[in-house]
Amino acid sequence: MLFATGAVGVLLRRNPLVVFMCIELMLNAGNLALLTFSRVHRNMEGQVFALIVIAVAASEVVVGLALMVAVYKSGRPMDIDEMSEMRG
Amino acid sequence: MSFFFALVFLLSATSALGVVVSRRPLYAALSLVVNMLSLALLFLVLSAQFLAAAQVIVYAGAVMVLFVFVIALLNPTRQDSPVRDPRQIAAAVLVGSGLVVAAGVAFVGEGRSASFSLPDTLPGGVQLGSIQAMGSALYGDFTFPFEATALVLVVAAVGAVYLSRGR
Numbered sequence: 573m574l575f576a577t578g579a580v581g582v583l584l585r586r587n588p589l590v591v592f593m594c595i596e597l598m599l600n601a602g603n604l605a606l607l608t609f610s611r612v613h614r615n616m617e618g619q620v621f622a623l624i625v626i627a628v629a630a631s632e633v634v635v636g637l638a639l640m641v642a643v644y645k646s647g648r649p650m651d652i653d654e655m656s657e658m659r660g
Numbered sequence: 661m662s663f664f665f666a667l668v669f670l671l672s673a674t675s676a677l678g679v680v681v682s683r684r685p686l687y688a689a690l691s692l693v694v695n696m697l698s699l700a701l702l703f704l705v706l707s708a709q710f711l712a713a714a715q716v717i718v719y720a721g722a723v724m725v726l727f728v729f730v731i732a733l734l735n736p737t738r739q740d741s742p743v744r745d746p747r748q749i750a751a752a753v754l755v756g757s758g759l760v761v762a763a764g765v766a767f768v769g770e771g772r773s774a775s776f777s778l779p780d781t782l783p784g785g786v787q788l789g790s791i792q793a794m795g796s797a798l799y800g801d802f803t804f805p806f807e808a809t810a811l812v813l814v815v816a817a818v819g820a821v822y823l824s825r826g827r
Contacts, residue, residue: 589727589730593679593692594679594680596723597676603699603711607711608706610706619710619711619794620797620801620805626715628812629719630718630719631815632816633727634817635816635820637820638820640730641733644734
């Protein structure tokens with residue numbers, strides 16, 4: 573459910589920061605599913621996976637936000653539809 | 661107990677909607693913080709105590725702070741106009757409802773197993789999700805992913821420094 577909400581948000585919003593936040597929502601939803609299955613099977617693997625997902629998501633946010641700031645400082649179309657060409 | 665669970669579930673669903681729907685990115689960020697805190701509560705219910713603490717510290721404490729800083733840097737009062745193209749809206753509705761249907765099928769088809777009532781202790785006596793279990797898993801079976809994650813973090817930090825050099 574969380575995943576579906578985040579996915580709709582990624583597709584419908586134009587501000588790239590909000591799109592990033594919806595991606596974080598989807599990652600958190602995946603974590604929740606991982607932990608649920610870890611609890612059901614009484615196994616630590618799901619929790620370790622979820623911890624690594626948190627770490628990877630944090631580093632992805634760092635790189636993505638640095639990219640956003642660089643885009644903002646160069647030109648200024650803070651809009652997903654206009655940023656669709658990677659240049660520079 | 662299940663009343664508490666329903667309450668937390670409602671909180672997280674509402675704040676998730678808030679992230680997607682809010683016009684101003686700052687409101688969406690605050691909504692996401694509420695969502696992450698409610699997820700930390702759900703992690704506690706699922707006996708993942710270490711991960712609940714890690715979620716609060718790392719996600720709600722560091723990642724969202726970073727988000728709020730960047731939003732504040734990049735014009736926080738800017739209103740976001742939603743997408744006008746009807747084909748894109750139709751595609752998004754299709755994807756969203758497809759995912760919800762898939763989740764529903766998975767939920768119903770699996771059957772409501774009562775596995776949540778089993779005790780949450782691993783063989784060996786430690787409690788599932790405690791620091792001891794997490795530590796012995798990370799340093800025992802999962803040493804390689806642990807070290808690889810450290811490498812990922814270093815690469816991300818280097819990348820961020822490079823991207824923010826400003827030419």
